[in-house]
Amino acid sequence: MAEPSGGESVITRAVRILDAFGPETTVLSLSEVSRRARLPLATTARLVKEMTRHGLLDRDEHRRVLIGTRMWELAERASPVKDLREAALQHMGDLHAVVGHSTQLGVLEGEEVLFVERLTAPGSVVNVTKIAGRLPLNASSAGLVLLAHAPDGLRERVLRGPLRSYTPHTLDREAALRAELAEVRRRGFAFCPGHIHPEATGVAVPVYRGRRVVAALGLVVPNDEEAWAFSRPLVLAGLALGRALEPNGARTGERVLRSGLR
Incomplete structure (x- = not known):
């Protein structure tokens, strides 16, 4: 042209x-x-x-x-995350029904997390994320999960900054962020009390397709003493979604989620 x-x-x-x-x-x-x-x-x-x-x-x-x-x-016709979103919605709906707070699905896009699906309800704690919205990788629980499992080169570029801060609890220093990424990989989920908003805690887990992390499944819950307990149903939902993404894995994943949330 x-x-x-x-x-x-x-x-x-x-x-x-x-x-x-x-x-x-x-x-x-x-x-x-x-x-x-x-x-x-x-x-x-x-x-x-x-x-x-x-x-x-x-x-x-x-x-x-x-x-x-x-x-x-x-x-919609060409979306590379269409299959992922369709597989995630059932599990997000089940999780949302159990915890009663916002659930969301984010993918790595450049040096940000792009949110491709979100479920919420009236009365849920404040949540700044929107479908097709982005956040820096260092700031949100979904971003920390994706950054923890990102290629080394990308992770080092983000760690060198600049790192955007939303509250005094946002991880905006390289040493603290590096330590937290190691902790995310060790325990299997990110836990971010007050990192984006003082009243909210973000919790997120990796979603695997085979051995590769393709997304982060997250919750936004009140920033209180009960927030940590939401990690258990979220981990189970993440495992179930990962199984659903495998051939013939959807039924197995659904059984894992439902048995774990009883």
């Missing part, structure tokens, strides 16, 4: 427009899209019009811009 003046291809500019949207910014004015995408307003208007014509974007009754349903359709 020929590149327009400025050296950027049309596809690159379209991607910048799509990147303007986020979990908290799903509807934007045209000028906001232009500013976030760092594109001239005229260029933004032309590309938004073309992308809307193809269903990749849409306009609401106030002419604000939002992601189109065709983009969702295409993403």
Whole structure:
């Protein structure tokens, strides 16, 4: 494809427009899209019009811009985590019914954890994660699990920082983070009281496909003396999900989860 003046291809500019949207910014004015995408307003208007014509974007009754349903359709069709999400939902639902708090599924994406599924309920403790939202690997329980089992090169890059902090309890120093990652590998789960929000504790376990960790299954529970007890049903759910991801393993995993949660 020929590149327009400025050296950027049309596809690159379209991607910048799509990147303007986020979990908290799903509807934007045209000028906001232009500013976030760092594109001239005229260029933004032309590309938004073309992308809307193809269903990749849409306009609401106030002419604000939002992601189109065709983009969702295409993403669902090609999603590399589709099978993982489908397998996880049953186990997340069972776990959610038992513990009564938010459950979530995260995968490693670059140097962040990307949350691909989440179940919550009215009255659950505060939870900042959202589907398609991201958090730094050092800050959340899911991130710590994924970082603990990440390739050495990636882990060392993250450890060298910078490390983002949310509360005084966030692991934002290399020595403390390195020690905690070793502890996560030893005990089999991450436990993060007050790391993201003072009122919440994150707990997460690795989800294996064969010998490889492909996701982190987590809970967000109140930050109190009972938080540690939630690790047991979560570990069982993680084991069950891992078995479900193996050929002919789903029934075995379900039996393990149900027997362990009685």
